[in-house]
Amino acid sequence: MVDRMDIHDITAHPRGLDAALGLRYHTVTPTRVVASLVVGEHHLQPGGLVHGGIYCALAESCGSVLGMAALRDREDEDAHGMVVGVNNSTDFLHPVKSGVIDIEATVITSGRRTQLLAIEMKNRDRLVARTTLRTMVIPPLAQA
Numbered sequence: 001m002v003d004r005m006d007i008h009d010i011t012a013h014p015r016g017l018d019a020a021l022g023l024r025y026h027t028v029t030p031t032r033v034v035a036s037l038v039v040g041e042h043h044l045q046p047g048g049l050v051h052g053g054i055y056c057a058l059a060e061s062c063g064s065v066l067g068m069a070a071l072r073d074r075e076d077e078d079a080h081g082m083v084v085g086v087n088n089s090t091d092f093l094h095p096v097k098s099g100v101i102d103i104e105a106t107v108i109t110s111g112r113r114t115q116l117l118a119i120e121m122k123n124r125d126r127l128v129a130r131t132t133l134r135t136m137v138i139p140p141l142a143q144a
Contacts, residue, residue: 018061021054025065030073033066033105039098050096059119059131060085062105066117067135070110078139083115087134094128101128113137 014023021043027034037043037058045051067083101121108116119131 017057021057021061023058023061025062028065028069030070031066031107033062033069033103035062035103035105037101037103039096039101044097048097050101052090052092055092055101055121055129055131056088056090058101058103058121059090059105059129059133060088062103063088063117063119063131063133063135066105066107067110067115067137070107070115071137076112078112078137080140082138082140083135084138085133086114086136088131089133090129090131092129094123094126096123096128099123105133108132 014025021037022040023035023037025033025035035058037054039050043050043054064083064085071081071083072079101123103119103121105117105119108118110116113136115135115137117133117135119133120127121129121131
């Protein structure tokens with residue numbers, strides 16, 4: 001099972017890009033992550049719309065957290081490994097200028113070495129971007 005301290009740490013103490021973006025995690029389980037981002041001026045491209053890279057980053061962050069939660073739920077020697085993104089395919093469906101982007105990441109399939117994840121991003125209940133993210137499990141011994 002996912003350690004509650006890991007979830008608390010992710011939720012209460014965002015680091016790196018998550019902190020810079022202002023990403024907030026609400027739910028983290030081995031099968032689902034729910035998060036949100038309040039759109040600010042620093043998320044916009046010169047035309048006044050949320051920059052496409054923001055959606056890619058949100059998907060990568062939420063997908064990586066989901067991948068780690070799924071990995072920690074396993075009962076094999078790799079459960080304490082690390083998850084890294086190896087492919088991020090994001091489709092931009094509708095522009096966003098302001099408001100909140102709600103993110104939901106779910107597992108499509110999770111194998112021994114790779115995971116395929118679906119991430120949907122919505123603004124006012126309208127699907128604005130969708131990502132398919134492939135992650136790779138790095139075993140604990142390979143990290144040394």
